[in-house]
Amino acid sequence: MSETVLPIEQFEPVIEASAPTPNTPSKNRGGGLVILALLLGVAGIAVGGWGVWQVRSLQAGHQQQLSQLQDIGTQTQTLKQSEQQLATRLAQLPPPTELEERRRLVAQLQGDQQRLSERLETVLGASRQDWRLAEAEHLLRLASLRLSALQDINSALALVQGADQILQEQDDPGSFAAREQLAKSLAALRSVEQPDRTGLFLQLGALRDQVAQLNTLAPEYQDKGESLLGLTAAGDATDSHWAQWWDQISHYIRIDFNADKNIRPLLAGQSLTQVRLALSLTLEQAQWAALNGEPKVYAQAIGEARDVLQNNFNKDNPQSKVLDERLQALTTQPVSVVTPDLAQSLSSVQAYLERRHLAADKPAAQAKQETSP
Numbered sequence: 001m002s003e004t005v006l007p008i009e010q011f012e013p014v015i016e017a018s019a020p021t022p023n024t025p026s027k028n029r030g031g032g033l034v035i036l037a038l039l040l041g042v043a044g045i046a047v048g049g050w051g052v053w054q055v056r057s058l059q060a061g062h063q064q065q066l067s068q069l070q071d072i073g074t075q076t077q078t079l080k081q082s083e084q085q086l087a088t089r090l091a092q093l094p095p096p097t098e099l100e101e102r103r104r105l106v107a108q109l110q111g112d113q114q115r116l117s118e119r120l121e122t123v124l125g126a127s128r129q130d131w132r133l134a135e136a137e138h139l140l141r142l143a144s145l146r147l148s149a150l151q152d153i154n155s156a157l158a159l160v161q162g163a164d165q166i167l168q169e170q171d172d173p174g175s176f177a178a179r180e181q182l183a184k185s186l187a188a189l190r191s192v193e194q195p196d197r198t199g200l201f202l203q204l205g206a207l208r209d210q211v212a213q214l215n216t217l218a219p220e221y222q223d224k225g226e227s228l229l230g231l232t233a234a235g236d237a238t239d240s241h242w243a244q245w246w247d248q249i250s251h252y253i254r255i256d257f258n259a260d261k262n263i264r265p266l267l268a269g270q271s272l273t274q275v276r277l278a279l280s281l282t283l284e285q286a287q288w289a290a291l292n293g294e295p296k297v298y299a300q301a302i303g304e305a306r307d308v309l310q311n312n313f314n315k316d317n318p319q320s321k322v323l324d325e326r327l328q329a330l331t332t333q334p335v336s337v338v339t340p341d342l343a344q345s346l347s348s349v350q351a352y353l354e355r356r357h358l359a360a361d362k363p364a365a366q367a368k369q370e371t372s373p
Helices: 002-018 024-092 096-150 153-170 173-190 197-211 228-232 237-249 269-292 295-312 318-331 343-371
Strands: none
Touching (some): 096 153, 096 343, 295 318
């Protein structure tokens, strides 16, 4: 900036020396030169500022280029390290001939694995069918056991239906005979009514609870004012004492003018307990017979319970009368049924399984004969 100002100062004496004093046009010409000099100075200042800005810009660009060069150097070093690592890995790789041999072995292994998986699927498919058919045979055995041991019609019906469903899933015309026999067994099971053994067991249990409440064995004497003591009672202390004495003695001595009635003797407390125990045991035996489907034992237990009631209690006793009527109604309830025989169904299913096994063994035997020398 100092260099651009110096020429202006040098021009001023020249202008003053060249401009004539007395002439007015020369003065105007000198002022124009001053303005021109000023403009040149401003232009010089602008040029100098622009030059400084250019220098600073060049310096900033130079610094940026230096940082970029440093980054490029760092990246170059990283690339060199990566190149060295790749070279090390490539040196560790087997030669192309070995790689080709490995590719061939992998392709051969994949082909063997595919053939093995196909054979395995074939074997497993046949095994699943065999397992399902064996399950059907087992279901029929369970149904036969439930019928023979427990006479459980509902469970046997569900088991036979499961076996028939398995044969239906096979979709094999050879199972027609077996399914026909299963259909006959299902029809026979549906025609049999399942006895309500659980209901009988619970009803007999409720009667056992009523046995424990049998207290009044015969009607007790109750003075209703008809006795001589009741008619002559005046209400004083002496009469009250005699009334209490008469009430106590009436529990042990009774005079009945209706001797034609069948009245059982009164039992003591221990005898009443024994009667309750006998009734409870007979009803418990009837419960066991109802659950196990034993009609003879059930009828015998109900008959013994009725005999105990009739031999030890009066017919006029409301508790024993209701209990005897309920036992008589339960006597007619069925506890057993004639169960159908599932032996033919089981035999037909076993025959079907045997035919399938023989048909499956024939191709294997033929292939073995062909391969044998």
